[in-house]
Amino acid sequence: MTLDKRVRYLQNNQKVALLAFISGLAVTxxxxxxxxxxxxxxFLVWNLFLAWIPLIFIKWVWEKESRKQLPFWLLAACLVVWLLFFPNAPYIITDLKHLRSVPETMIWYDAILIFMFSVAGFLTGLYSIRIVHRIISRRWNQELAWVIVGIxxxxxxxxxxxxxxxxWNSWDIVTQPGALARGIFxxxxxxxxxxxxxxxxFVLMLLYFAFHIFAELKHNEGTHKYS
Structure with a gap:
């Protein structure tokens, strides 16, 4: 492994460690x-666990792709699997609906609690889609990467x-595909x-765009170049 690859590997692990720290605070x-x-x-713990699945999976795919280019059909299948689980990351924000049943004495604590879980879920999702962006832009081009991100x-x-x-859950596509198809239509x-x-x-795209720009600025700041 070259020095440049080692640096990128350590930086990526630092990002995962930071996300794990935020998730740990939420669980605490x-x-x-x-x-x-x-x-x-x-149930927030389970929802956060589901939010981590697409990140862990696509990070593993990225490491495989970085070592040796995967066959097109295999990479496409991996991206489909990632997409099936990706909605679990932003889904946590909808748990704010449970604040309606919270007693007045707990409203602020529970609001902060769910907010922390939502932040953890959103950030893991944004990082996972950035990895997808990098995979596609490296394999093909930036234009296609943005199209895939938007879709x-x-x-x-x-x-x-x-x-x-x-x-519906992500695994319903396997356990009850017919009922899921009817629900989708x-x-x-x-x-x-x-x-x-x-x-x-729209909100997801806006947040990812800001996340992407910030990450690119940090990258260019570290390498003292813009590309």
Whole structure:
């Protein structure tokens, strides 16, 4: 491994460590809530775990692709698998709906708690899609990478709607594909689904664009060049 590759490897691990730290803070807040109140929000741990799956998976794909270019069909299959799980990352923000049932005495603590889980989920998702961006731009070009990112954001917005309102999960494509297909076709005719998808995908794209620009500026600052 060259020195440049070692530096990039350490930097990527630092990013994962930072995301793990933020996730750990969120879980710590939940532990205190459980100790002094109740277990109502334990499901947040599972949702955060699901948010980490696409990042861990695509990081593994990126490492394989960096060593030796994967066959086109295998890389395409890996990207599809990543996309199936990616909506789990931004999905956590919808857990804010549970604040409606929180007693007045716990409202601020629980708001901060869910916010921390949402930040952790969003950041893991943004980092995972940046890796996808890098894979595609390195394999083909930047233009195609942005097209894939944009399509992924729209599909993710629709996936969040299916998860929150339809109560579908990523693995339902294997366990009950027929019912999921019917749910998708039904949702495609739902005006709420269209509005939700457009709004959510717009916010995701805006956040990713800011995330990408910031990451590029940091990269160029470190290498003292712009490309």
């Amino acid at each position: 807040l939940l532990v205190f809530r459980i100790l002094f109140h109740n277990w109502d929000f334990i 992924s954001m729209v599909l993710s917005g629709f996936g969040v709607f299916l998860g929150r309102y339809g109560r 039904s949702s495609m005719r739902d005006p709420l689904a269209i509005k939700h998808t457009l709004a959510f995908s």
